[in-house]
Amino acid sequence: MTAITTRTSPRQPASATFVPVVAAFVVAVVAWKAIVVIGGYPPFILPAPETVATRLVKGWTDGTILPHFVATATEVALGLAVGAALALVAGYGLARSAFVERVVSPYLVAAQATPILALAPLLALWFGAGLLSKVVICALIVFFPVAVSTMVGVRSVDVGLLELARSLRATRRQILTTLEVPGALPSILGGMRVGVTLAVVGAIVGEWAGAERGLGVLINVARGSLFDIPLMFATLVTIAIFGIALYLVVVLVERRLLGPRQP
Amino acid sequence: MSDSKRTGGRLELRGIAVSFPRGRDVLPVLDGVDVTVAPGEVVALIGPNGSGKSTLLRVAAGLLPPNAGTVTLDGERITEPTAGVGLVFQEPRLLPWRTVATNVAYPLELAGWPRPRRTARLAELLDLVKLTEWTGARPAQLSGGMRQRVALARALALEPRVLLLDEPFSALDALTRERLNLELLELWHATGTSALVVTHSIPEAILLADRVVVLSSRPGRVVAELPVDVPRPRTLATLDDAVVSPLARAIRERLEDAAA
Amino acid sequence: MPLRSIPVIGLVALLALAGCGTGSTTPAPSGSGSTSLTVGLGYIPSVQFAPFYLAQQKGYYRDAGLTVTFQNKIDPDLVTLVGQGTLDVGLADGTSVIPAVSQGIPIRYVATVYRQFPSIVFAKQTSGIAKAADLKGRKIGIPGRYGSSWIMLQALLGSANLKPEDVTITEYPDFGQGAAVQQGAVDAATGFVNNEPVQLEVSGVKTSVLRVDDVVPLPGPGLIAGTKTLETKRAAIAAFVAATLRAMREIASDPEAGLKATTAAVPDLSGSPDLQAGVLNATVSAWKGDGDAASFGAIDQGAWTKSIEYMTKLGLVPNPVKVDALVDASLLPRS
Numbered sequence: 001m002t003a004i005t006t007r008t009s010p011r012q013p014a015s016a017t018f019v020p021v022v023a024a025f026v027v028a029v030v031a032w033k034a035i036v037v038i039g040g041y042p043p044f045i046l047p048a049p050e051t052v053a054t055r056l057v058k059g060w061t062d063g064t065i066l067p068h069f070v071a072t073a074t075e076v077a078l079g080l081a082v083g084a085a086l087a088l089v090a091g092y093g094l095a096r097s098a099f100v101e102r103v104v105s106p107y108l109v110a111a112q113a114t115p116i117l118a119l120a121p122l123l124a125l126w127f128g129a130g131l132l133s134k135v136v137i138c139a140l141i142v143f144f145p146v147a148v149s150t151m152v153g154v155r156s157v158d159v160g161l162l163e164l165a166r167s168l169r170a171t172r173r174q175i176l177t178t179l180e181v182p183g184a185l186p187s188i189l190g191g192m193r194v195g196v197t198l199a200v201v202g203a204i205v206g207e208w209a210g211a212e213r214g215l216g217v218l219i220n221v222a223r224g225s226l227f228d229i230p231l232m233f234a235t236l237v238t239i240a241i242f243g244i245a246l247y248l249v250v251v252l253v254e255r256r257l258l259g260p261r262q263p
Numbered sequence: 264m265s266d267s268k269r270t271g272g273r274l275e276l277r278g279i280a281v282s283f284p285r286g287r288d289v290l291p292v293l294d295g296v297d298v299t300v301a302p303g304e305v306v307a308l309i310g311p312n313g314s315g316k317s318t319l320l321r322v323a324a325g326l327l328p329p330n331a332g333t334v335t336l337d338g339e340r341i342t343e344p345t346a347g348v349g350l351v352f353q354e355p356r357l358l359p360w361r362t363v364a365t366n367v368a369y370p371l372e373l374a375g376w377p378r379p380r381r382t383a384r385l386a387e388l389l390d391l392v393k394l395t396e397w398t399g400a401r402p403a404q405l406s407g408g409m410r411q412r413v414a415l416a417r418a419l420a421l422e423p424r425v426l427l428l429d430e431p432f433s434a435l436d437a438l439t440r441e442r443l444n445l446e447l448l449e450l451w452h453a454t455g456t457s458a459l460v461v462t463h464s465i466p467e468a469i470l471l472a473d474r475v476v477v478l479s480s481r482p483g484r485v486v487a488e489l490p491v492d493v494p495r496p497r498t499l500a501t502l503d504d505a506v507v508s509p510l511a512r513a514i515r516e517r518l519e520d521a522a523a
Numbered sequence: 524m525p526l527r528s529i530p531v532i533g534l535v536a537l538l539a540l541a542g543c544g545t546g547s548t549t550p551a552p553s554g555s556g557s558t559s560l561t562v563g564l565g566y567i568p569s570v571q572f573a574p575f576y577l578a579q580q581k582g583y584y585r586d587a588g589l590t591v592t593f594q595n596k597i598d599p600d601l602v603t604l605v606g607q608g609t610l611d612v613g614l615a616d617g618t619s620v621i622p623a624v625s626q627g628i629p630i631r632y633v634a635t636v637y638r639q640f641p642s643i644v645f646a647k648q649t650s651g652i653a654k655a656a657d658l659k660g661r662k663i664g665i666p667g668r669y670g671s672s673w674i675m676l677q678a679l680l681g682s683a684n685l686k687p688e689d690v691t692i693t694e695y696p697d698f699g700q701g702a703a704v705q706q707g708a709v710d711a712a713t714g715f716v717n718n719e720p721v722q723l724e725v726s727g728v729k730t731s732v733l734r735v736d737d738v739v740p741l742p743g744p745g746l747i748a749g750t751k752t753l754e755t756k757r758a759a760i761a762a763f764v765a766a767t768l769r770a771m772r773e774i775a776s777d778p779e780a781g782l783k784a785t786t787a788a789v790p791d792l793s794g795s796p797d798l799q800a801g802v803l804n805a806t807v808s809a810w811k812g813d814g815d816a817a818s819f820g821a822i823d824q825g826a827w828t829k830s831i832e833y834m835t836k837l838g839l840v841p842n843p844v845k846v847d848a849l850v851d852a853s854l855l856p857r858s
Binding site: 042043044045121124125129209210211212217220221223224225226227228229 | 599600602603606607619622623625626627628629667668669670694695696697839841
């Protein structure tokens with residue numbers, strides 16, 4: 001009995017993905033510079049990439065950006081933890097109980113449809129201008145995508161496998177740990193990809209509704225108080241890199257947990 | 264052969280009736296079915312589509328409570344899944360994220376076997392289905408036939424006294440199917456479990472079974488039981504002969520009557 | 524002038540931040556051949572903008588050949604928009620002009636509106652805080668460690684040889700520090716001379732106010748324009764300045780006219796006449812400072828120079844600037 005050769009896509013050499021990514025980045029930077037030069041924009045409207053790069057390095061080395069980054073990162077980390085944890089539980093409940101789904105879904109969708117930008121000031125009013133309100137906002141914004149992807153993932157577990165488990169007298173807990181969790185994981189991680197990037201957005205929006213520290217606060221201060229537009233752009237770049245880094249973490253976790261499963 | 268008579272269990276299905284609610288109506292699927300599998304015996308269950316063969320198997324496995332009738336294994340009532348009954352489904356139903364080894368060991372894991380015992384039993388099982396070299400492979404890397412062998416090994420993990428097989432090779436190509444049927448025969452010779460096999464193929468029924476039970480179309484009832492007097496061990500030649508045998512013709516006639 | 528900063532970034536565009544916003548009020552009837560000006564007031568409609576409402580209603584701008592459109596909303600980008608030329612004129616704080624020009628934003632301060640620096644520290648009289656030294660060890664509420672109020676606070680503390688570490692600072696990013704003083708959550712707070720103290724007094728609470736003018740003569744809010752705009756619309760801007768100063772003098776001698784003009788422009792404000800009158804009076808005093816209505820608009824170059832020095836010490840002036848790069852008094856009407 002011969003086996004079909006593995007249908008996993010062969011791991012491409014690192015250079016195959018690396019080169020196009022770097023090339024795309026270079027093209028983007030060149031286009032940015034071109035826009036600045038051709039449009040004749042002054043640095044207080046649109047700084048050139050090298051100006052932003054210099055300000056970025058300076059901002060990090062002279063300690064301007066770091067304390068704000070730590071504040072935002074803390075909000076994101078806690079908000080993610082709380083939001084994702086609740087979402088996993090909720091998603092499971094939604095998947096396994098038609099009653100829960102019928103009762104809870106409308107409120108879930110309503111909460112999602114209300115723009116965070118409108119909710120943020122309310123939340124700042126109720127929870128104060130400290131860490132708590134930002135954590136709540138981040139958790140809220142992360143909740144929906146992770147809950148839905150968990151629900152979809154749990155539901156996608158092959159009914160045949162569930163019957164198999166039943167025939168082997170698996171307990172509810174064993175079904176959860178041996179079937180539902182591994183079966184739902186691809187979908188859950190997909191939801192986490194969305195969630196982590198949204199969490200960063202949530203933290204910034206939360207800070208705009210009232211905060212003492214954070215990258216969102218720094219954007220405002222740079223723009224409205226210091227008139228240091230290069231610093232504002234450098235902060236935006238920092239936020240973008242942070243979001244990308246979080247996304248990559250999820251991708252790596254995904255590869256580690258799911259890799260050998262393909263296709 | 265006497266060994267096999269000792270390890271196999273006696274499965275008795277008495278008066279099994281099953282109906283499913285369909286809107287306001289009730290759809291009777293099985294209507295008083297009696298089937299017995301003697302210790303070490305292989306019984307083939309054959310019938311037209313919709314005769315409730317799979318349903319009967321689920322009742323026998325304890326997965327579906329019948330509306331009437333009893334299932335006993337060596338005298339004990341079966342009302343829910345039990346280690347004494349092993350199940351092989353039509354599809355392999357392997358956990359795609361697990362290796363061959365951890366798939367086969369799944370029942371042992373669920374039953375709480377300590378690791379050393381699991382490892383030992385696993386080695387036996389893989390040897391039985393000749394998949395020892397593939398312990399670390401994933402289902403995606405295996406052919407259809409290999410996957411069913413994994414499912415088979417898994418079904419035998421807890422040393423069941425009776426094996427229930429629901430058209431186990433119907434999804435495979437004909438040549439693979441033949442080969443797997445022979446392997447199944449070897450397995451029975453090695454383990455001595457009793458078996459109830461649902462099949463669509465008359466030659467396959469003759470190749471595998473000691474007795475062929477013919478079910479009518481819905482609602483399913485036993486319309487004939489034909490003994491298979493072909494001596495064991497059986498080979499592919501048996502299969503070829505079976506196709507044109509009088510027994511095959513007899514079974515076919517019964518089937519056609521049942522479908523009418 | 525109280526500058527709220529509840530901003531909305533939306534998309535991060537690689538292109539210009541430009542945007543003429545919505546929120547313009549009372550467009551005047553335009554005559555043919557008149558120059559149009561867009562003026563950003565930087566805050567929501569308020570009785571403190573009475574001279575603009577009055578000048579618009581009485582046709583002072585129209586008589587000067589101008590069609591003026593006001594943007595009467597909170598605008599954190601006001602200074603940048605003036606520098607870019609999207610807004611022709613803006614009302615902005617002198618302490619914003621200094622770092623802005625230092626960062627290369629091409630604007631000039633062309634007329635003073637508030638001679639007294641309106642950002643102050645206020646407290647209930649019962650707190651016993653009457654001078655800067657009294658703040659030592661007390662709890663002070665601020666919106667945040669940025670902006671004119673933060674600069675003012677540091678200067679005030681410095682005048683009593685105090686540093687921010689010598690007091691307990693509580694941040695109220697939602698601008699609730701006024702309520703905090705009222706409830707006693709803090710002993711004092713930063714605010715604006717024509718806002719929180721007036722509200723407290725009207726509700727029957729006597730307040731004491733600490734000003735920074737004697738410590739460092741920080742430049743208060745005034746009219747600013749972009750250098751490019753000054754090249755192309757110089758005469759129009761000078762006319763706008765003259766008409767606005769005229770309206771200010773009129774209100775200084777007849778505050779009732781200012782109140783009437785405000786309620787005509789902003790009917791919502793007609794419900795609290797005592798409060799509005801109090802705010803207007805405080806505003807007019809702040810316009811006058813220790814001078815009089817005749818010297819409205821005048822720019823004190825010496826005060827600006829001192830302020831540049833002070834803000835440089837605070838590290839807010841990354842590239843050194845001189846007064847003539849900041850102010851342009853030549854548009855003021857020859858009196």
